[in-house]
Amino acid sequence: MTLDTAFRLGPASIFPPADRHVYLDAASVGLSHKGGAAAISAWQYALAEEGTIAFDEQAEVECLDNLNAATARLFNATVDDIAVASSETVLMQSLAWAVMPEAGSKIIATDITHPSTIYPWIRVADHTGASVHWVRADETQSIDPDALEAAIDDATSVVCLSQVEYGTGQKYDLKRFAEKAHRHGAILVVDATQAAGQVPVDAATGVDAVATSTYKWLCGPFGTGMMYVSPKLQELTPGILGWRSHKDMWDFQADRLELPGNAKRYEFGTMAYGTAFGATESIRHLLETGIDKVVAHNRRISKHLIAGLNALGAEVLGPKSDADRSATVAARFPGKNSRDFAKTLKDANVIASLRRDFIRFSPHYYNNIDDIDRGLSAIEAAL
Ligand SMILES: Cc1ncc(COP(=O)(O)O)c(C=O)c1O
Missing domain, CATH: 3.40.640.10 (Type I PLP-dependent aspartate aminotransferase-like (Major domain))
Structure with a gap:
């Protein structure tokens, strides 16, 4: 494992589950910023303690x-x-x-x-x-x-x-x-x-x-x-x-x-x-990280994912042109029922979503290349 493949643009100190799961589900619910969650709790507790005084x-x-x-x-x-x-x-x-x-x-x-x-x-x-x-x-x-x-x-x-x-x-x-x-x-x-x-x-x-x-x-x-x-x-x-x-x-x-x-x-x-x-x-x-940096990071990991899915024989859906793509990647797996396959992946700790008749992977800035490789290994094993 090189440093580069382990690099998360959104660090695990802010997004702890990124280290525990292969979390490729931002298009469903993104991992929550830990400081944001703390700010919500702080506001709610202040209200509980002090009402309109706070x-x-x-x-x-x-x-x-x-x-x-x-x-x-x-x-x-x-x-x-x-x-x-x-x-x-x-x-x-x-x-x-x-x-x-x-x-x-x-x-x-x-x-x-x-x-x-x-x-x-x-x-x-x-x-x-x-x-x-x-x-x-x-x-x-x-x-x-x-x-x-x-x-x-x-x-x-x-x-x-x-x-x-x-x-x-x-x-x-x-x-x-x-x-x-x-x-x-x-x-x-x-x-x-x-x-x-x-x-x-x-x-x-x-x-x-x-x-x-x-x-x-x-x-x-x-x-x-x-x-x-x-x-x-x-x-x-x-x-x-x-x-x-x-x-x-x-x-x-x-x-x-x-x-x-x-x-x-x-x-x-x-x-x-x-x-x-x-x-x-x-x-x-x-904003402090820079949306342009997020775009570049997410593009790198989603391209790696698409290449790996193609190599495994998956049918990658959506636009052919890279310019029309975001980080979200939809795929079907020949001979596999997508609903069952999504469940198999979840059991292997790869978190993605079933949508219609395909599986949607949505890596974000807290993911790294190693996550994608772990996900692809789980897919290969399931196939
Ligand atoms: C494009 C888009 N719009 C809206 C929503 C949901 O909207 P809301 O947060 O208002 O329920 C989703 C949720 O998946 C979505 O993908």
């Missing part, structure tokens, strides 16, 4: 500020353009009701997208009379980006993409689809839950909105989501409103509502606030 009204106003700031850096946006709530689904739902795509218009989505990316838009489309136009994947579960681009036309109101597909890890060029959408008077809304933390998510691409949860590649907790909202969409009335929606949340006058003049209008109520402190820690660590 968490007063001013603290409740300011408690999301650090997460807003960290997310702004993560998305290359300004803090005014960021809202925080409890999950990607909730924020996307609020946005979909704000946008309300008009009757007869088309919402473009891929048929391998995650339900939480598109269900909010299906719900609103059912109400308004818009409809979803599905761009279909081929037999390798790959989407042709040219076909996706060609589907966007003058009847399109919304292009709704998961920046990285949850199953195969295919990633999309946001600038390309933002430009095409805008040429036709449509908007591009993006679910970055499978992207944020493993590839750059850049608001400067012209994307109109980006929502993410924190418990996957951001190595944060369940219970937090963030959304970038472009200035244009900050003029809309969010689909979900609550007491935090008023520009002075302690106003408490129910017969008047003045929304903040920025993305904060999409923050509507209480949440498990402590999770925001945990998410801030884990995002800061990724």
Whole structure:
């Protein structure tokens, strides 16, 4: 074993399970940043000990500020353009009701997208009379980006993409689809839950909105989501409103509502606030490490994984071109039932996920080449 193959960019001191398991499951639930978990507990215990003495009204106003700031850096946006709530689904739902795509218009989505990316838009489309136009994947579960681009036309109101597909890890060029959408008077809304933390998510691409949860590649907790909202969409009335929606949340006058003049209008109520402190820690660590370094590290280990899977005769799904890949790798094993095979791997301490009829491996910055070799040995033994 050389030092190089043992190198973890996210150290085991912060991610202890990385040393105990072959944990290749960030696309399901990433390992949690230990300092983030401690921050959540500290906040919760302070509340248990002191109630509003530890968490007063001013603290409740300011408690999301650090997460807003960290997310702004993560998305290359300004803090005014960021809202925080409890999950990607909730924020996307609020946005979909704000946008309300008009009757007869088309919402473009891929048929391998995650339900939480598109269900909010299906719900609103059912109400308004818009409809979803599905761009279909081929037999390798790959989407042709040219076909996706060609589907966007003058009847399109919304292009709704998961920046990285949850199953195969295919990633999309946001600038390309933002430009095409805008040429036709449509908007591009993006679910970055499978992207944020493993590839750059850049608001400067012209994307109109980006929502993410924190418990996957951001190595944060369940219970937090963030959304970038472009200035244009900050003029809309969010689909979900609550007491935090008023520009002075302690106003408490129910017969008047003045929304903040920025993305904060999409923050509507209480949440498990402590999770925001945990998410801030884990995002800061990724930013300090450098997303470009994470990309390079993850690419090296996922390429090693793909080469090893190919050598073992596995069918690797998703895009052929390396440029369209993230660290997520989906594979089928000829002659093997994927459900049984995933269980066999788990028994061998290789943690991956069954998705549809394939196994999804999702190594992250706390993994090393040795993990991949251990995983490949377990696969070889099981075959
Ligand atoms: C692309 C994508 N969006 C959303 C989610 C889940 O959303 P939420 O955290 O809001 O439940 C997942 C979970 O697998 C996902 O892969």
